[in-house]
Amino acid sequence: MVKIAGVIKGKCPNCKKGDIFETKGNIFLLQMPKMHKRCSVCNLKYEKETGFFFGAMFVSYALAVAEMVASLVIFWSFMDMAPLQVFMIVAFIAILTSTFNFRISRAIWIYLFN
Numbered sequence: 001m002v003k004i005a006g007v008i009k010g011k012c013p014n015c016k017k018g019d020i021f022e023t024k025g026n027i028f029l030l031q032m033p034k035m036h037k038r039c040s041v042c043n044l045k046y047e048k049e050t051g052f053f054f055g056a057m058f059v060s061y062a063l064a065v066a067e068m069v070a071s072l073v074i075f076w077s078f079m080d081m082a083p084l085q086v087f088m089i090v091a092f093i094a095i096l097t098s099t100f101n102f103r104i105s106r107a108i109w110i111y112l113f114n
Contacts, residue, residue, distance in 0.1 A: 002016065007104065007107045008107075010107050012044055013044070013110055013111045014039065014044040017041045018040045018041035018042060019040070020035060020103075021033045021036065021103060022034040022036055025099040025103070027095065027096060027098055027099050031099075035047075035106065044114075046110055053109060056106045056108070057105070059104075059105035059109055060101045060105035064097070071093045072086060072090055075089050
């Protein structure tokens with residue numbers, strides 16, 4: 001349970017105190033989250049090697065697909081909306097959650113390999 005809270009809060013997997021990200025990013029201002037190179041508390045290096053976060057793209061993809069399928073089911077099945085309206089809503093949700101998925105997927109990836 002502590003690991004799940006650490007992933008959601010974006011805390012260091014080693015000490016659970018330092019922040020992984022400098023900024024949270026803002027999709028409306030077209031800003032992606034910025035990561036610290038090392039933990040400010042325990043000095044853990046987050047990127048183990050070049051290309052370490054390549055695998056986090058797959059985690060981000062899985063999160064995005066889950067969000068899109070859930071919104072598809074909610075808006076098409078339960079709300080009984082037209083397919084074009086559902087498509088627009090799903091696309092909007094995917095764009096809106098992109099920075100969140102970026103942060104969470106990298107945090108999950110760091111926690112998996114620490």
